[in-house]
Amino acid sequence: MNLQSIKTKAPGVLASVALAVLAIFVGQFLHSLGSIMLALIFGMIAGNTFLQANHWKPGLKFSEKNILEISIVLLGFGFEVSNLEKLNVSLVLIILVSMLVLFIAAMLLGKALGLSSKLSLLLGAGSAICGSAAIAATAPLIDADEAEVGLSIGIVNLLGVIGLALLPVIYMFLHFSDIQIAVLLGGTLQSVGHVVASAFAVNDVVGELAMVVKMSRVVFLVPMLLVLFFLRNNKNKGGKTRFPLFIFLFVGAVYLAQLESVSEELSNALSRTGNYLMAVAMAAIGVGIHLRTLVKISGKGIVLGSALFVLQILMFLGYVIFALG
Numbered sequence: 001m002n003l004q005s006i007k008t009k010a011p012g013v014l015a016s017v018a019l020a021v022l023a024i025f026v027g028q029f030l031h032s033l034g035s036i037m038l039a040l041i042f043g044m045i046a047g048n049t050f051l052q053a054n055h056w057k058p059g060l061k062f063s064e065k066n067i068l069e070i071s072i073v074l075l076g077f078g079f080e081v082s083n084l085e086k087l088n089v090s091l092v093l094i095i096l097v098s099m100l101v102l103f104i105a106a107m108l109l110g111k112a113l114g115l116s117s118k119l120s121l122l123l124g125a126g127s128a129i130c131g132s133a134a135i136a137a138t139a140p141l142i143d144a145d146e147a148e149v150g151l152s153i154g155i156v157n158l159l160g161v162i163g164l165a166l167l168p169v170i171y172m173f174l175h176f177s178d179i180q181i182a183v184l185l186g187g188t189l190q191s192v193g194h195v196v197a198s199a200f201a202v203n204d205v206v207g208e209l210a211m212v213v214k215m216s217r218v219v220f221l222v223p224m225l226l227v228l229f230f231l232r233n234n235k236n237k238g239g240k241t242r243f244p245l246f247i248f249l250f251v252g253a254v255y256l257a258q259l260e261s262v263s264e265e266l267s268n269a270l271s272r273t274g275n276y277l278m279a280v281a282m283a284a285i286g287v288g289i290h291l292r293t294l295v296k297i298s299g300k301g302i303v304l305g306s307a308l309f310v311l312q313i314l315m316f317l318g319y320v321i322f323a324l325g
Contacts, residue, residue, distance in 0.1 A: 012063060013059040013063055015051060015059065016281070026038055037160075037194070039280070044289050047290065048290060069136070069246035071280075073253050076257065095187065095217055095220070097315070119151065122142075123308060127156060128312075130217065131153075132285060133221070150289060154289040156305060159190065182205075182207075182209030182213060184316050184317065184320055185198050185202075186199065195210050225247055253270075
């Protein structure tokens, strides 16, 4: 990156950092939302008011792509494979089944609604695995355009914000146990930020258990991307789709975090840095979510996203009632 490129990207990157710092500060007082969600919200507010000039865009694009990828890699240092030992076979199966059902439903419902297969896949990935991160990782593999990426991120995060606010209240009203609430929140909310914000708002036990469930879903991001990569290349004979390097780096970070040679303090520091950078990326993504455009063109997308969210909730409700009741 030369000096001119740095000068071009600096305004947008600094704007993203400023919004993230504000979100991190406010998040200390609004634990139910958290810094990542607040960064997205502040970004949306800024993007629909004063951050609309073209000179912001290069840095915002850099933040929402490159900084997001770096943050995902660093978050790998916070993932403890030993947590998966806490999952029983039935929970792993419902996670796998729900992912498969959501992808099939996304393609079928998307086609019925007249949506592109790319937008349907992005909404399926964002709903089934880990929200914006899954969408961002999937987009280059299917050559999705900016409008499809922005729209899918906007829909998934909108539904996630609604879910993180309402679902814990509904589940507590229904008198579910801590483990039932944790499975429901960890199994259905779209992003790690959604799960953190909602589950820890209930209590620490629910928060920790929900994160185990959520991170088990995140594990399947890599297999899902591998499947998409090979399907894409088989469909386009001689295609030149490149597998995103940051996915391999994420796996490497997870592996390194399990080694005794890497201290827990270092792993935690790198993971926290990943969280801070995720807030920066989310702020930039939020700037790109234009409410007027969403209102005009996202009706069918919102219908699909909502249908997937409801379907996912119903599947996990059935599981916790019959398997954990």
